[in-house]
Amino acid sequence: MVNYCPICGKPVYFGEKKRSLGRDYHPLCLKCQMCNRQLTAGQHAEYDEKPYCSNCYLRMFGPRGTAFFL
C-alpha cells in the first residue's frame, strides 16, 4: 500500500518515508510550513493536516490549539 505525502501529494515509498503523527512524509517534506525548519518525526505540531514547528504553532494558534506534542 502506498501512502501519499500530504505536503506534495506524491506517493511515498517504503524506503523514503518519514512517518509522523499517523502520516507518511518525504524526508524533505517534513518541515515547518511556516519557517521551513526541518522537523523531527513525532516531535512537531500539526494544524489542518500540515506540520509546523512548535514555535510557529504557538505563535499562530496559541496554547489552546489542538497540537499533538509527543
Ligand SMILES: [Zn+2]
Ligand atoms: Zn512530499
Ligand SMILES: [Zn+2]
Ligand atoms: Zn516553524
